[in-house]
Amino acid sequence: MVARVAGVFDEKLTEAIANSKILVVGAGGIGCEILKNLVLTGFPNIEIIDLDTIDVSNLNRQFLFHKEHVGKSKAQVAKDSALGFNPNVNIVAHHDSVISNDYGVSYFKQFQIVMNALDNRVARNHVNRMCLAANVPLIETGTAGYAGQVELIKKGLTQCYECQPKAPQKTFPGCTIRNTPSEPIHCIVWAKHLFNQLFGEEDPDQDVSPDTADPEASGEAGASALSTEGNTAGNVERKSTRAWAAESNYDPEKLFTKLFGDDIRYLLSMENLWKKRRPPTPLVWDNLPGKDNAPAQHSGLPDQRTWSVHECAQVFAASCSALQKDLKSRADGDHLVWDKDEKSSMDFVTACANIRAHIFNIPLKSRFEIKSMAGNIIPAIATANAIVAGLAVLRAQAVLRGDINSCTSVYLRPKVNHRGQLFVPEKTLTPPNPKCYVCAPKPEVGLACNLKQLTLKDLTTAFKEGLNMQAPDATVEGKGLVVLSSEPGETDHNNEKTLEEIGLNDGCALLVDDFLQNYEVRVRLQQEDEEKSWRLVTDTDAPMPAPKEDEKPANGSNGSDPKPGPSTSRTRADSDSDMEIIEEDDDEPTVKPPKRRRTEVSDEIVNLC
Numbered sequence: 001m002v003a004r005v006a007g008v009f010d011e012k013l014t015e016a017i018a019n020s021k022i023l024v025v026g027a028g029g030i031g032c033e034i035l036k037n038l039v040l041t042g043f044p045n046i047e048i049i050d051l052d053t054i055d056v057s058n059l060n061r062q063f064l065f066h067k068e069h070v071g072k073s074k075a076q077v078a079k080d081s082a083l084g085f086n087p088n089v090n091i092v093a094h095h096d097s098v099i100s101n102d103y104g105v106s107y108f109k110q111f112q113i114v115m116n117a118l119d120n121r122v123a124r125n126h127v128n129r130m131c132l133a134a135n136v137p138l139i140e141t142g143t144a145g146y147a148g149q150v151e152l153i154k155k156g157l158t159q160c161y162e163c164q165p166k167a168p169q170k171t172f173p174g175c176t177i178r179n180t181p182s183e184p185i186h187c188i189v190w191a192k193h194l195f196n197q198l199f200g201e202e203d204p205d206q207d208v209s210p211d212t213a214d215p216e217a218s219g220e221a222g223a224s225a226l227s228t229e230g231n232t233a234g235n236v237e238r239k240s241t242r243a244w245a246a247e248s249n250y251d252p253e254k255l256f257t258k259l260f261g262d263d264i265r266y267l268l269s270m271e272n273l274w275k276k277r278r279p280p281t282p283l284v285w286d287n288l289p290g291k292d293n294a295p296a297q298h299s300g301l302p303d304q305r306t307w308s309v310h311e312c313a314q315v316f317a318a319s320c321s322a323l324q325k326d327l328k329s330r331a332d333g334d335h336l337v338w339d340k341d342e343k344s345s346m347d348f349v350t351a352c353a354n355i356r357a358h359i360f361n362i363p364l365k366s367r368f369e370i371k372s373m374a375g376n377i378i379p380a381i382a383t384a385n386a387i388v389a390g391l392a393v394l395r396a397q398a399v400l401r402g403d404i405n406s407c408t409s410v411y412l413r414p415k416v417n418h419r420g421q422l423f424v425p426e427k428t429l430t431p432p433n434p435k436c437y438v439c440a441p442k443p444e445v446g447l448a449c450n451l452k453q454l455t456l457k458d459l460t461t462a463f464k465e466g467l468n469m470q471a472p473d474a475t476v477e478g479k480g481l482v483v484l485s486s487e488p489g490e491t492d493h494n495n496e497k498t499l500e501e502i503g504l505n506d507g508c509a510l511l512v513d514d515f516l517q518n519y520e521v522r523v524r525l526q527q528e529d530e531e532k533s534w535r536l537v538t539d540t541d542a543p544m545p546a547p548k549e550d551e552k553p554a555n556g557s558n559g560s561d562p563k564p565g566p567s568t569s570r571t572r573a574d575s576d577s578d579m580e581i582i583e584e585d586d587d588e589p590t591v592k593p594p595k596r597r598r599t600e601v602s603d604e605i606v607n608l609c
């Protein structure tokens with residue numbers, strides 16, 4: 001089944017395809033389909049990048065992968081399988097993150113088209129910027145269940161991926177998670193945090209114990225709790241959950257008694273919390289609901305029925321012991337990483353989330369339902385991926401034919417609309433947003449914060465999380481003084497100082513840039529006394545990025561977090577060179593010189609702007 005372009009397409013397209021080089025980013029559900037289509041269409045030169053290895057859960061829809069490939073590089077296996085369709089194609093596979101320094105602007109410039117088949121915003125934003133910088137058309141794809149979308153992004157002609165700020169992913173206040181859960185997702189997030197506290201990477205922001213700083217709680221919060229019965233085991237002191245669990249040798253009964261008995265009694269003592277809410281009910285290990293359930297109630301697939309609290313406690317004990325064993329078998333200081341596809345990790349979260357849900361009178365969920373919520377999963381539909389990949393390759397052909405104006409965005413709808421359409425194309429290309437803080441000729445954005453409180457470290461986070469930069473550098477506009485350097489050690493000594501302390505004040509403008517992304521933006525600082533952290537401000541009314549608080553609920557492949565991969569931890573700092581030679585292009589404005597501004601970094605900065 002080897003495709004030949006000659007005789008199928010007109011001469012112009014045949015020639016354009018023959019001379020083309022395409023980059024496919026992501027070899028997952030859509031990426032595999034795109035690669036297969038490109039190969040079968042006769043595209044002769046393709047590169048594919050994916051940072052991940054094949055998981056057994058990919059096999060139901062990523063048809064270039066089979067059972068024997070589990071654990072192997074997605075990019076490499078996708079290449080090998082695709083060559084089976086057409087061995088004459090030149091495919092280069094990279095088992096790597098596209099965010100790596102190795103893929104700079106000059107790398108992107110060698111392609112006629114880049115095709116995104118990713119599952120997270122961070123990588124999508126990054127490729128968007130690289131394609132803008134390299135002036136290469138980007139075909140962006142995505143599916144969420146039965147819905148999907150294909151969109152062309154071309155510098156100066158269309159909207160970029162970041163022209164319309166995306167709604168921030170839903171987050172939950174810490175006190176809801178720790179003190180007053182009211183929905184299953186709150187218990188699931190709590191259970192995932194508990195996993196990290198006990199077996200994973202400890203994060204103080206993910207504390208699971210009662211939050212006495214909850215503004216809703218009374219002043220004497222918890223004062224009486226420590227003296228109540230059930231604390232006789234002496235296990236409610238405010239010491240690290242991990243340290244306490246290790247001392248108790250992860251004894252499931254002791255863990256259970258603390259987490260689902262003592263801590264709940266402690267919460268009950270914060271009386272103000274329960275004035276308008278139904279109070280939680282602490283549980284006792286030896287007397288759990290569902291102990292005597294008739295076997296008839298236990299029919300059906302274990303994943304799809306809701307376990308009783310008693311069953312949850314049994315699963316809790318078994319998974320604790322398996323996870324502890326796993327942790328012990330690792331090198332000192334190593335930790336586990338929660339994975340929805342790892343049995344004990346998923347069992348642990350299901351059991352803990354449901355036990356906590358029962359305590360707070362929240363409906364219990366099946367393991368299947370919890371898996372999809374905890375893993376932020378909207379079921380991936382193979383046909384939706386295939387349709388979107390097909391449309392993407394048709395768009396690639398139109399771009400190569402020079403028919404770029406016909407490449408309007410196309411939406412795949414979950415159901416036919418009232419006009420009988422399953423695919424709904426836009427009528428015209430959507431022009432760029434002139435206020436876009438990424439693709440506007442002079443990008444600009446406001447940063448609302450309290451300059452008296454925001455530290456330089458927080459500012460780095462704002463640039464990384466809010467502006468999606470990988471290694472931001474910032475100077476004061478007009479003065480060239482370095483406020484923030486991505487070069488390790490250069491400005492770190494100022495990390496704990498507030499912006500006011502380093503001399504930045506209301507209205508001050510910073511030039512912030514990311515060398516790798518070839519992206520610079522002017523950031524205006526706006527003093528807001530009430531702002532607890534930071535918030536980006538543009539002229540549009542759409543919600544803008546703000547700091548991450550907690551995990552988000554399921555919101556489809558567009559919203560998932562990036563996965564760790566072989567090179568995600570690589571930064572400019574440990575690459576061989578932090579300079580990139582960028583060839584100038586006739587149709588591009590002059591490329592900026594390498595960004596390192598060797599201006600002195602001041603310690604004592606007074607009124608910088």
Ligand SMILES: Nc1ncnc2c1ncn2[C@@H]1O[C@H](COP(=O)(O)OP(=O)(O)OP(=O)(O)O)[C@@H](O)[C@H]1O
Nearest residue numbers: 026027028029049050051052097098117118119123
């Ligand atoms: N920074 C990145 N660089 C390269 N590839 C990436 C990057 N981020 C994500 N990817 C890849 O994009 C692909 C997206 O595919 P898909 O949405 O089908 O996800 P999946 O991980 O295969 O499936 P699921 O998340 O449903 O288990 C994945 O193979 C993922 O490894």
Ligand SMILES: [Zn+2]
Nearest residue numbers: 160163436439
């Ligand atoms: Zn834009």
